[in-house]
Amino acid sequence: MSELKKIILDYVKKEYLEEGDDTEITNTTPLISGGIVDSFSMVSLKLFLEAKYNISIPDAKATPKAFDSVDNIANLLQKEFNIQ
Amino acid sequence: MAFSEKVREAYQQDLESIREGGIFKEERIICAPQSSEIEVEFPVGSGRKKVINMCANNYLGLSSHPDVIEAARQGLDHRGYGMSSVRFICGTQDIHKELEAKLTRFLGTEDTILFPSCMDANAGVFEAVLGEQDVMIADRLVHASIVDGMRLCKAQTDNYKHSDMGHLEEKLQFHQKARFRMIITDGSFSMDGDLAKLDKIVELAEKYNAMVFLDDSHATGFIGKTGRGTHEHCGVMGKIDIITTTLGKALGGASGGCVSGRKELVEMCRQKARPYLFSNTIPPVVVSGANRVLDIISRTTERRDKLERNTAFWRKGLTDAGFIIKEGETPIVPVMLFNAKLSQDMAKALYEEGIYAVGFFFPVVPKGQARIRTQLSASHEQHHLEKALDAFIKAGRKFDILHKTKQEIVDKYGL
Numbered sequence: 386m387s388e389l390k391k392i393i394l395d396y397v398k399k400e401y402l403e404e405g406d407d408t409e410i411t412n413t414t415p416l417i418s419g420g421i422v423d424s425f426s427m428v429s430l431k432l433f434l435e436a437k438y439n440i441s442i443p444d445a446k447a448t449p450k451a452f453d454s455v456d457n458i459a460n461l462l463q464k465e466f467n468i469q
Numbered sequence: 470m471a472f473s474e475k476v477r478e479a480y481q482q483d484l485e486s487i488r489e490g491g492i493f494k495e496e497r498i499i500c501a502p503q504s505s506e507i508e509v510e511f512p513v514g515s516g517r518k519k520v521i522n523m524c525a526n527n528y529l530g531l532s533s534h535p536d537v538i539e540a541a542r543q544g545l546d547h548r549g550y551g552m553s554s555v556r557f558i559c560g561t562q563d564i565h566k567e568l569e570a571k572l573t574r575f576l577g578t579e580d581t582i583l584f585p586s587c588m589d590a591n592a593g594v595f596e597a598v599l600g601e602q603d604v605m606i607a608d609r610l611v612h613a614s615i616v617d618g619m620r621l622c623k624a625q626t627d628n629y630k631h632s633d634m635g636h637l638e639e640k641l642q643f644h645q646k647a648r649f650r651m652i653i654t655d656g657s658f659s660m661d662g663d664l665a666k667l668d669k670i671v672e673l674a675e676k677y678n679a680m681v682f683l684d685d686s687h688a689t690g691f692i693g694k695t696g697r698g699t700h701e702h703c704g705v706m707g708k709i710d711i712i713t714t715t716l717g718k719a720l721g722g723a724s725g726g727c728v729s730g731r732k733e734l735v736e737m738c739r740q741k742a743r744p745y746l747f748s749n750t751i752p753p754v755v756v757s758g759a760n761r762v763l764d765i766i767s768r769t770t771e772r773r774d775k776l777e778r779n780t781a782f783w784r785k786g787l788t789d790a791g792f793i794i795k796e797g798e799t800p801i802v803p804v805m806l807f808n809a810k811l812s813q814d815m816a817k818a819l820y821e822e823g824i825y826a827v828g829f830f831f832p833v834v835p836k837g838q839a840r841i842r843t844q845l846s847a848s849h850e851q852h853h854l855e856k857a858l859d860a861f862i863k864a865g866r867k868f869d870i871l872h873k874t875k876q877e878i879v880d881k882y883g884l
Contacts, residue, residue, distance in 0.1 A: 403630065420836045425616050426609055428626050429640075436643070 389468060393455045396433055401426065412455040427452050434458070440466050491809065492832065497825075503532040503722060505848040509825060520825040521853050523843045526718035528691050528800055529772045530848025536765065537721050537758045544757020552750045556583075557739075560750030568756050571763040572727055576689070576714070577697060577706040580735040583756075585748050587686050587715035587726030588614040593742030594682075594713060594728050595622035595651075602648035605682075606640045608632065608665070610658050612684055619653070631658075634669045641677035650679035651710075656699030657687040660834050660842065662801030664692070667703035680710040686726075687801060690719035690766055691773040691847075710734060716755070721762040725751045772847040776800055779845045779854060786858045791871035793878075800845035804861070805838070807875060808882035812839040815864055822860035837884040 498510040554560035584590040591614035603624040685698040693701025716725035812828030830839035
């Protein structure tokens with residue numbers, strides 16, 4: 386699980402922070418409700434996870450709430466796809 | 470009664486939460502034609518106040534131009550008020566075809582189709598030309614209407630960091646298996662006033678076999694040496710596959726928009742774009758006015774040249790006075806204040822001085838990026854800009870933000 390969270394966290398930092406942006410993001414940082422990722426940009430995170438783990442996350446499961454933190458995303462992947 | 474008290478209360482609570490969130494929009498009542506000097510009633514019920522307008526999209530000052538008004542009047546006399554039809558039943562007049570041909574020539578494309586608005590053009594175009602096997606890769610700061618249009622399309626969606634060509638290239642590599650790739654960008658971004666790196670985008674599109682979509686609503690008529698738009702400015706005329714733009718800003722400011730580009734893509738819109746198929750034709754009066762606008766801006770660059778001079782004066786004036794502005798060359802000039810309340814207080818202080826400008830803050834712009842967005846027009850005369858600059862300096866002194874760094878402003882007012 387910690388490896389999964391690290392992969393997600395690294396991707397989020399690389400994908401959503403501008404160069405030189407030192408905003409601290411942890412596993413519990415609110416990504417969408419905190420204004421770091423908007424609902425339009427969220428799609429690239431979903432695409433990344435689907436390609437990385439060869440899965441298809443149904444739109445009904447890829448809600449802003451389920452994607453609102455690294456912890457939430459990791460929980461979703463564990464529960465739906467048994468990815469640790 | 471379906472609209473019960475319980476339902477009413479629920480909506481009232483929703484509206485209250487919008488107010489509490491500080492994003493409740495109120496209309497200012499303008500009691501004059503659109504121009505650089507207008508009479509405004511705000512708040513509603515208060516007296517009318519004469520102000521200099523620094524927030525219209527009237528870039529070329531053609532919204533109330535006498536020649537445009539006269540042409541619109543002739544359109545009304547000769548082609549009537551309404552058509553009571555969509556385009557493909559009995560809503561296409563000779564003047565609609567004339568306007569489409571003029572836009573095609575002006576933009577340097579192969580064909581053009583009119584829409585009731587550019588919002589409609591963007592809402593309909595993607596679904597009409599792309600399918601499930603395709604991918605749309607958009608700049609993250611594209612206009613909301615593009616985001617909506619992408620949501621209506623079955624193609625896969627992805628996006629790249631604003632104007633980050635390295636990130637765009639990664640995305641193009643990632644999506645090489647898709648049937649078609651379409652890079653989607655605004656030409657001039659409406660909140661920051663910066664221009665897309667369209668030459669680099671075209672380069673990447675050619676390298677990775679992608680189409681290019683450009684919304685040039687905040688550029689058509691004045692960006693580029695002859696005002697053709699961002700593609701002229703970046704030296705890539707003829708290389709953009711789809712351009713959407715509006716008649717509702719520089720081009721007379723009434724209403725209407727278009728999709729212009731490769732003839733097959735335009736034809737697909739005629740066959741499949743739902744806002745084109747299922748909403749009324751643009752009224753003759755607007756089409757006639759827009760035809761005259763195209764004549765004016767095709768004949769002379771006088772107005773875009775004046776706008777360029779006004780923009781240079783305004784950008785230099787604000788910078789010399791000690792404001793932090795977003796660098797650039799477009800007539801969209803954001804004055805950065807960072808703090809949401811400060812942006813509202815500053816707008817209020819300016820209004821008291823007879824200057825009408827609007828403060829924007831999250832979620833319209835990112836958190837900590839609150840600003841007053843000023844917009845120049847060819848209808849601004851030197852005395853308008855000097856008065857506006859004096860008012861900005863007075864307000865800047867009042868809030869003690871002149872010649873201060875971002876950090877100093879944030880330390881004083883917070884983010």
